[in-house]
Amino acid sequence: MSPVNFVYLAAVLFAIGAATVLLRRNAIMAFMGVELMLNAANLTLVAFSRMVGGIEGQIMAFFVMVVAAAEVVVGLAIIIAVSRARQSISLDEPSELKG
Amino acid sequence: MLSVTWLLIAVPLASFLVLMLAGRRADAWGHWLGVAASSVVALIGIGAFFQMLGRDAESRSESVRLFTWISGGDLQVDAGLLVDQLSLTFVLLVTIVGALIHVYSVAYMENDPRRRMFFAYLNLFIAAMLLLVLADSYLLLFVGWEGVGLASYLLIGFWNHKPENATAANKAFVVNRTGDFGLIVAMAIMFTQFGSVSFADVLGGADGASTAVLTAIGLTLLLAATGKSAQFPLQSWLGDAMAGPTPVSALIHAATMVTAGVYLVVRSGAIYEATDDARLVVAIVGAITLILGAIIGSAKDDIKKVLAASTMSQIGYMMLAAGLGPIGYIFAIFHLVTNGFFKAGMFLGAGSVMHAMKDQVDMRRFGALRTAMVTTWITFGLGWLAILGVPPLSGFWSKDKIIELAFVGEGWQPWVFGLTALIGAGITAFYMSRLFFMTFHGKARWTDEQHPHESPLLMTVPMMVLAVGSAFLGLFLAAGNRFQNWLEPVTGTSGELEPVLAVPVLITLTLALVAAGVALAYWMYWRNDVPTEAPPPSLAVLAARNDMFQDSVNRAVFQIPGTHLTRTLVYADAALVDGAVNKQATGIAAFGEASRRFQSGKVRSYALLMLLGFLVLASIIVVGG
Numbered sequence: 101m102s103p104v105n106f107v108y109l110a111a112v113l114f115a116i117g118a119a120t121v122l123l124r125r126n127a128i129m130a131f132m133g134v135e136l137m138l139n140a141a142n143l144t145l146v147a148f149s150r151m152v153g154g155i156e157g158q159i160m161a162f163f164v165m166v167v168a169a170a171e172v173v174v175g176l177a178i179i180i181a182v183s184r185a186r187q188s189i190s191l192d193e194p195s196e197l198k199g
Numbered sequence: 200m201l202s203v204t205w206l207l208i209a210v211p212l213a214s215f216l217v218l219m220l221a222g223r224r225a226d227a228w229g230h231w232l233g234v235a236a237s238s239v240v241a242l243i244g245i246g247a248f249f250q251m252l253g254r255d256a257e258s259r260s261e262s263v264r265l266f267t268w269i270s271g272g273d274l275q276v277d278a279g280l281l282v283d284q285l286s287l288t289f290v291l292l293v294t295i296v297g298a299l300i301h302v303y304s305v306a307y308m309e310n311d312p313r314r315r316m317f318f319a320y321l322n323l324f325i326a327a328m329l330l331l332v333l334a335d336s337y338l339l340l341f342v343g344w345e346g347v348g349l350a351s352y353l354l355i356g357f358w359n360h361k362p363e364n365a366t367a368a369n370k371a372f373v374v375n376r377t378g379d380f381g382l383i384v385a386m387a388i389m390f391t392q393f394g395s396v397s398f399a400d401v402l403g404g405a406d407g408a409s410t411a412v413l414t415a416i417g418l419t420l421l422l423a424a425t426g427k428s429a430q431f432p433l434q435s436w437l438g439d440a441m442a443g444p445t446p447v448s449a450l451i452h453a454a455t456m457v458t459a460g461v462y463l464v465v466r467s468g469a470i471y472e473a474t475d476d477a478r479l480v481v482a483i484v485g486a487i488t489l490i491l492g493a494i495i496g497s498a499k500d501d502i503k504k505v506l507a508a509s510t511m512s513q514i515g516y517m518m519l520a521a522g523l524g525p526i527g528y529i530f531a532i533f534h535l536v537t538n539g540f541f542k543a544g545m546f547l548g549a550g551s552v553m554h555a556m557k558d559q560v561d562m563r564r565f566g567a568l569r570t571a572m573v574t575t576w577i578t579f580g581l582g583w584l585a586i587l588g589v590p591p592l593s594g595f596w597s598k599d600k601i602i603e604l605a606f607v608g609e610g611w612q613p614w615v616f617g618l619t620a621l622i623g624a625g626i627t628a629f630y631m632s633r634l635f636f637m638t639f640h641g642k643a644r645w646t647d648e649q650h651p652h653e654s655p656l657l658m659t660v661p662m663m664v665l666a667v668g669s670a671f672l673g674l675f676l677a678a679g680n681r682f683q684n685w686l687e688p689v690t691g692t693s694g695e696l697e698p699v700l701a702v703p704v705l706i707t708l709t710l711a712l713v714a715a716g717v718a719l720a721y722w723m724y725w726r727n728d729v730p731t732e733a734p735p736p737s738l739a740v741l742a743a744r745n746d747m748f749q750d751s752v753n754r755a756v757f758q759i760p761g762t763h764l765t766r767t768l769v770y771a772d773a774a775l776v777d778g779a780v781n782k783q784a785t786g787i788a789a790f791g792e793a794s795r796r797f798q799s800g801k802v803r804s805y806a807l808l809m810l811l812g813f814l815v816l817a818s819i820i821v822v823g824g
Contacts, residue, residue, distance in 0.1 A: 118810055121803070121806050122803055122806055122807055122810070125803075130802075130803070130806075191801075191802045191803055192801060192802075192803070
């Protein structure tokens, strides 16, 4: 199977993730969309790594996983804090950042 | 004794601080502390004088270095005192006349609740004035110069519950600052030219400097002198300064502070020696002022304002003399000393009259006070004869000598200056006799509630001492050329000078004019009745009563254009400078306002924007790359 199919798959996954982030009001869902986009990027990295023949892309994918794990911890903590404060995890309600 | 000259400044300053800090606790004894401080400095001054007399003429000048004052790069200024014949002459005048006036003020200000403050200010004045005359650099002199200006301001406005007194104080302050500007500029020129502002460096280096620079220094110093000494064109403040209590007028605005300008010119003699142009301007200023003051004095009805105009005029004589070279310096100072005595004496006499007449100053309401106030009459009379220049009283020895000196020279100058001084003497005789006759002779024109009485001894004794000085000081100092020999090492000398008219002719002419002035005054104000209301004035009298319209001139020439200029500048500042800055700020605010719309606070719209931005960047890379 040609590695280029993985790139197509990654593009589809990324589009789904982006659509999730943009369209879902639920913060958890949006968060999962973000994860989906990250993993799509990982998949792209690995696929290109195979196509080129080096291992730099794969190493980079590991880094992204570690960073993503850290990001999940922080992101979930924020979401829990917001849900405790507002009894809601809707993304449209908080407007403290409005300029 | 000379090494403790710093005490001359420290003692009155300490007394000033005590009086200011002690508050009401000092009300009971504050005035005596002031008297004690001024008497102590008078004794120190006299002691220093006798110590100096014991030395050779060459070794009399002595510098006392106190401490390093300013140490800034190229500018090194030490605070030091210069004790020489000139400064010691001033020390004696200031401390002795000052001490007498302190004593007088104890009685004069007796019923004033703020008498303690009055004495504090007087002591401040003594300290500042002594600093002014003892300083060994222009910068330290400037400190004293400003100090006396401050004391003058505080004392003119001492009764500042009346708005016009406060206004008079402000006027004196502002006009004096105009003059101070000249002194500051002069010091700046000195620093660039000589790298120093000490008397030793500047006056010692005057020979090496270019004439243009020296003329500039001379003229700026003259501007300072005109401000402080109420000379044309900065003379307008002195008449209003009479709003202060009369002892202040006697001490500050007749005997000492107003003569500081003459001191400045004489002290800077080495500069004026090297520049004939600046010296000529000094003489012209003096001549204009002496005639201007005499004319104004002839028309005023306020006894203190007549004396103020007379002070202006007499200082005009001194300035004129100072513009005539080294011998002129000596007689400028000589006249300054004798004038200090007889003018202070007459001011104290005027204060005594006001004391007796319930603070009335209108001479049209006086008359026939001779019988009621014999001591005042005699002491004032001696001052009057002295200022007239009647031999052998003090004024004769100083003023007539200045008239003679004014006739020395070549071309038009001796005639113009000499005749001005001569005519000035005649007008002086007229207005001083007018004052004397209107006050002490003729018919009584008192209002009903006035019951004139002689003043207490505390007031009359200082008047007597000053009257003795007015009578005999000139003779004493002129005998054997004492004063001339005393000052010559400082000022230098001009050698023998021949006036364009013979001296006996000049003396006769002067005395004849003086006699004519007295006779005219006698006819108008003693023989004939003086109306209690001023008669409608002719144009000339109207001008003189209004100080020759000096306030109107100042307003038209300086104040109104100045106001317009500042308004224009304020407008330009608002429109151009502020305008540019404000427009920038408005632009940035508008940009911020526009970008604010993107900060909706909606997480998902941020995400959308990020995605759009990413797509834009990606398409640029794909298309462009």
